[in-house]
Amino acid sequence: METNILHTHKELVEKSKSGDRNSQYQLYELYVNAMYNVSMRMLGIKEDAEDIVQDSFITAFKNLQSFRYECTFGSWLxxxxxxxxxxxLKLKKIALAPLENHEYYICEDINEPIENMDIxxxxxxxxxxxxxxxxxxxxYLIxxxxxxxxxxxxxxxxSTSKSQYHRAKKKLIQIINTL
Known part of the structure; x- marks a missing residue:
C-alpha cells in the first residue's frame, strides 16, 4: 500500500478545517515539541519560543482553509x-549585518573536521x-x-545569505576551537 507523505495526518487536518477542536488538539500534540525546538533554535529564549509556537498554532488553525497539501502539514506549520x-527577531532589532557594501574574503580551505566533534x-x-x-x-544547516x-x-x-553563511561557519569553527 503506497502512502503519500503530503497527506500525513490528512484526516486530522480535514476535521480541524471543519472546526473539530479535538482534532486540532491532536495536531497540536503531534507538532508542538518539534515546533518549539525550531523556534528555540532561532530565538534562544524559552519564553519567546513558547509564545511564538502558541501564536503559530493560532495562525495555522485560523488559516487552515488555505492549506492545500502542496507540502506536509508539518512543513507548512x-x-x-x-x-x-x-x-x-526583527521587532527586537536583531538583524543580519548587510555585507553588500563591505569588502570581505571567504576562506574556502577550512580544514577542521566538524563531523568528529562533540555535538x-x-x-x-x-x-x-x-x-x-x-x-x-x-x-541552512539545521x-x-x-x-x-x-x-x-x-x-x-x-549573495548576502551565502557570504553570511561562510562567515558564520568560519566563526563557528573559531568558537569550537576555543572550547
Missing part, C-alpha cells in the same frame, strides 16, 4: 513558526554566535533551507 520567529560542543558554539550568524546557520529560500525568508540577497 514549520514555515509559519520560522517566519514568526524571524519577525520577532554538545557544536551546540554550545552555535549559541555563542552573533544572532545574524545563528539565524543563517540554523536555517532546517535545511537553501540560500534562495533563506534570502526570501530574511529579505536579503542570495
Amino acid at each position: 514549520k514555515r509559519i513558526v520560522i517566519n514568526k520567529s524571524i519577525n520577532h 554538545h560542543k557544536i551546540r554550545a558554539a552555535i549559541k555563542m554566535l552573533p544572532h545574524g550568524y545563528k539565524q543563517i546557520i540554523n536555517l 532546517e535545511g533551507y537553501d540560500h534562495v529560500e533563506i534570502s526570501e525568508i530574511l529579505s536579503i540577497s542570495g
Whole structure:
C-alpha cells in the first residue's frame, strides 16, 4: 500500500478545517515539541519560543482553509513558526549585518573536521554566535533551507545569505576551537 507523505495526518487536518477542536488538539500534540525546538533554535529564549509556537498554532488553525497539501502539514506549520520567529527577531532589532557594501574574503580551505566533534560542543558554539550568524546557520544547516529560500525568508540577497553563511561557519569553527 503506497502512502503519500503530503497527506500525513490528512484526516486530522480535514476535521480541524471543519472546526473539530479535538482534532486540532491532536495536531497540536503531534507538532508542538518539534515546533518549539525550531523556534528555540532561532530565538534562544524559552519564553519567546513558547509564545511564538502558541501564536503559530493560532495562525495555522485560523488559516487552515488555505492549506492545500502542496507540502506536509508539518512543513507548512514549520514555515509559519520560522517566519514568526524571524519577525520577532526583527521587532527586537536583531538583524543580519548587510555585507553588500563591505569588502570581505571567504576562506574556502577550512580544514577542521566538524563531523568528529562533540555535538554538545557544536551546540554550545552555535549559541555563542552573533544572532545574524545563528539565524543563517540554523536555517541552512539545521532546517535545511537553501540560500534562495533563506534570502526570501530574511529579505536579503542570495549573495548576502551565502557570504553570511561562510562567515558564520568560519566563526563557528573559531568558537569550537576555543572550547
